[in-house]
Amino acid sequence: MKITVDMDKCIGAGLCVVAAPKVFAQNDDDGLVIVLDENPPADQHEAVREAARLCPALVIHLQDDND
Amino acid sequence: MYPSSIDTSERSVGEDGLPNFPMQRCPFAPPAEYAEIRKKPGLSKVRMPDGAWAWIVTRHDEVKQVLGDNRFSTVPSTPNYPMIAPARASLLRNEHPPTLIRMDPPEHTKHRRMFSREFMVKTIEAMKPYLNDLVDRLFDEMEAKGGSCDFAEVFALALPTTVISHMLGVPYEDQEYFHERALQKLDLKADPEVPLRAGREMREYLDGLITRKLEATEPQDDLITRMLHNYMLPGHITREEALATAELLLMGGHETTANMIALGCLSLLLHPDQKDDLVADPSLVVNAVEEMLRFHTIVHYNGPRVALEDVEVGGTLIRKGDGVLALISAANRDPGAFDDPDRFDIRRKALHHVAFSFGSHQCLGQALARAELQIVFSKLFQRFPNLKLAVPVEELEFRYDAFVYGIEKLPVTW
Secondary structure (H helix, E strand, C coil), rough: CCEEEECCCCCCHHHHHHHCCCCEHHHHHHHEEEECCCCCCHHHHHHHHHHHHHHCCCEEECCCCCC | CCCCCCCCCCHHCCCCCCCCCCCCCCCCCCCCHHHHHHHCCCCEECCCCCCCCCEECCCHHHHHHHHCCEEEEECCCCCCCCCHHHHHHHHHHHHCCCCCCHHHCCHHHHHHHHHHHHHHHHHHHHHHHHHHHHHHHHHHHHHHHCCCHHHHHHHHHHHHHHHHHHHHHHHHHHHHHHHHHHHHHCCCCCCCCHHHHHHHHHHHHHHHHHHHHCCCCCCCHHHHHHHHHHHHCCCCCHHHHHHHHHHHHHHHHHHHHHHHHHHHHHHHHHHHHHHHHHCCCHHHHHHHHHHHHHHCCCCCCEEEEEEEECCEECCCCCCCCEEEEEHHHHCCCCCCCCCCCCCCCCCCCCCCCCCCCCCCHCCCCCCHHHHHHEEEEHHHHHHHHCEEEECHHHHHCCCCCCCCCCCCCCCCCC
16 A cells, blocks of 8 residues: 655644554644655555545545555 | 626526525434435525525535535635525625635635644644543532533533633633624524624734733743734734634634533433443543534534536536535435434444534644543543433523524533
8 A cells, every 4th residue: 555645735634643643643843744654554554544534635545556 | 716707696586496494403403304305316406595596415425525625615705605694694794804714725725724733633632631630620610519500501611611712822711701702603593783793892802812912021822822923923914814713713612612512411311321331431432422523513504615616516517606505414414424324323433424524624623622522521421420411301492593503501410
């Protein structure tokens, strides 16, 4: 799995941090998303998919390995 | 900008037989008509109080689609913006400058990002010791009332009001002044002059507060002071914009959470088996809070929008310039997204609800609201195991005519 985020649209709602705290964080300066691990291990994939579904600004994009 | 040449005159005539909006809701459910409308293919139209029509969106995925798409404007001066009541129209059309929730990107993004940091998950995490102590202290004060009180006022309103006053640096002693005006601003049945005047008085009050903060010899450590020094004094925002944001955060930070605490408490009192489950297993509180948010969806008339381009939603072509009501209260009762949606069930997975809206305008303070609600409901029934309604549920008065739904009083005994 490969994670990309659209920083231009991020509003710092923080739901990604709630859903997948091992993979996403918020920048101290502006509250916007930081991806801690762009290629998260398999045990994080479900949480990351949840984060992408919940993101209100639709900025989290996922590419599965078999794509 | 939006073209001014769009003719709105023909939109408000003809089209006879459209259902009128708003529709009558129930204490614990949105209007029954939403379910009927949801079953029809495509989107339906409703008639607004001013005679205009608007598309009504009731399915969870389609509500998310509209709210998540910036081709739908949230600027109230856009022609055909659905106005749910004359009091609302009066307020929104005369709000200068508008608060950031009534701006579109990129202007909205600029203003919102100034405050993301203040409400990010870890900022709120760091507040939890303070919130825990405060909840305990307010429970002490409630207990000192003797054995009965109006939970809505004594606890549900006091907690978020204290928290947001603390965060913003607004004197708590002024809470009666700003709470009264918040209710006036949200009253949909009010004379259109009333919310306007209340908004003006709120901004006058905050203007005085800003002056005092600027004159303070030692800068205080609060959100409004940081906003003044980081954004207003360097010229990124005007004083009027700072006032608009301060007002928005003060309003949004207390009235919403207060109503959720009271309604959440009522829901658990009315479902004693679930209340007992929560007491036995406090880890259920995270789910329970999401379910309360979903079930009650207190900002029940959100969100009005206007299409800035032609957009297809659910097989219906929404034309540029059409008004749209993407109703979060309907989305959260969509059986396509939630099994048996009218059942209150603290064990259901409800995190995908849209009670905080969706898209770029989703609630800025949601992490704070969640923290307050989770702490309250992890402790309330431990502290007051015999908490009960002091009156029959039929006697409770609900705020049907408020933009933020809630309950007038919640008399309890323990």
